[in-house]
Amino acid sequence: MLKVYANLTKFGIVVFALFAGVAGYATGFLVEQPFDWRHLMLSMSGLYFLSSGSLALNQLQEYKLDRLMPRTAKRPIASGKLKPAAAGILSVAFLITGFYQLSMASNMAALVGLVSVVLYNGFYTMWWKRRWAFAAVPGAIPGSLPITIGYAASNPDIFNSESVYLFLVMFLWQMPHFWVLAIRFMEDYRAGGVPVLPTVVGVQKTVFHIGLYTFAYVGVAIAAPWFVQASWIYLLLVVPFGVKLLIEFFRYQKNQERWFPFFMWTNVSMLVFIIVPVIDKWNFLFIDRG
Numbered sequence: 001m002l003k004v005y006a007n008l009t010k011f012g013i014v015v016f017a018l019f020a021g022v023a024g025y026a027t028g029f030l031v032e033q034p035f036d037w038r039h040l041m042l043s044m045s046g047l048y049f050l051s052s053g054s055l056a057l058n059q060l061q062e063y064k065l066d067r068l069m070p071r072t073a074k075r076p077i078a079s080g081k082l083k084p085a086a087a088g089i090l091s092v093a094f095l096i097t098g099f100y101q102l103s104m105a106s107n108m109a110a111l112v113g114l115v116s117v118v119l120y121n122g123f124y125t126m127w128w129k130r131r132w133a134f135a136a137v138p139g140a141i142p143g144s145l146p147i148t149i150g151y152a153a154s155n156p157d158i159f160n161s162e163s164v165y166l167f168l169v170m171f172l173w174q175m176p177h178f179w180v181l182a183i184r185f186m187e188d189y190r191a192g193g194v195p196v197l198p199t200v201v202g203v204q205k206t207v208f209h210i211g212l213y214t215f216a217y218v219g220v221a222i223a224a225p226w227f228v229q230a231s232w233i234y235l236l237l238v239v240p241f242g243v244k245l246l247i248e249f250f251r252y253q254k255n256q257e258r259w260f261p262f263f264m265w266t267n268v269s270m271l272v273f274i275i276v277p278v279i280d281k282w283n284f285l286f287i288d289r290g
Contacts, residue, residue, distance in 0.1 A: 008059055008076045008087060009052035009094075017051040017146035018044055019271065020170060024150030026278040027162050027228070043105040043153035047146060050098025050113045054120055056091035060084055061125050069188040108152040116145040133200035136182075140174035147274060165220070165227030166274055172217035173270040176210045176249075180263045183207075183256060207253055214249045214266075218242040221273040228277040237276050241269045 021044055029035070059066070059077050066078035076082040095117065103110035120142035128135035147166045152158050182189060182196040183203055189196045198206040221242050224230055245265050252262040 004076045004081050008056050008082060008090070010055040010059075011052075013055060014048060014051045018048060020147040020166075020274060021047045021150030021153075023274045023278055024147040024152075024163075024166055025154045027166060027281060028151035028153075028155030028157075030155060031281075039105060039153075042101055043109060043150065046098050046101030046103075046105055046109070046113070046153075047149055048098070049094045050102065050117065050149075051146060053091045053094030053096075053098055054117050056087055056094065057121050058125055060087045060091060061121065065192050065194070068192040069185075069194075070191070071185050071188045072192075102149065102153070106153045106156060108156040108158060109149050112145055112149050112152050112158065116142040116149070119145075129194065131195070133195045133197045135195075136175055136178045136197070140171050140178075143174050144168075144170035146170075161227045162277065165224060165277070168220045169217070169270065169273045172213055172220060173266065173273075175213035176217065176266050177263070177270075179206055179210050180252070180259050180266070184259050203256065207256070211249060211253065214245065218245055218269075221269070224273070224277065229280045230277075231280045231283070233276055233279050233283070237272050241265075241272045245269045 022040075025040060025043060059075055062072075063075070063077035063084065066072035066075050072078060077084055077087050099110055099113060102113050120139070124135065124139040124142065128138055144167050147170050148158055148163060151163045151166060155163075157163070179197055183198045183206055186196070186198045186203075190199050197209065221238050224234060224238060245262075248258075248262040248265045252258050
């Protein structure tokens, strides 16, 4: 039953969301304000329930579609392991709990959470994904908001340069991340009638678009000193990871069978790019500046 629950709520994705939320919270936290573990836990608990509820609702919305694609046919609702009604009750309960906890932590965090759910479960799931080959682009907005929710929980000023940088990193990361998988599982999407980019424009044009967003993604990361506090840690981590990712892209461009190394470096680089501002901001706590 635990495996069914983990699959329904896409636990792996939720862990990514929580990691991003903590990074956002730590980056947005003002040095002069007192730290409260309970507030952090309340914020992350709210993000956990909101993300889990939204992802479970997505499976409820798409279980008939999931049955058409081999990659998703074994999901709990699609495979019959869980009744749609049970999944609906769980998702609604989780969403309500998540909104409540986020509102207790920060009204701005709750507002951003609401925008995220409306965009993902409303516009993306019900409209963009089913009709538009470039749905991943606007769909990346709600996928980027967990880090903004975390930021808003500790700092309501979500339009400053720090918050914008974190959002842009997660936003631009998602197109290479998703389109590589779309190419890998292109026949699954075709069987489900989902107009993902490679089934509409072809593999080579999709690789071209992956390259555009990869360069933009790495470019934003390398431009981090214009957005966030940066130090030698930036040079030690962000620049090498950015260069490595570009190398992996060129290898992938030549041979799409090398999709997994590029996919993994894309994901690892994202974690590095959002954690470095946290390290740079708070390293004074651990380094004796004499």
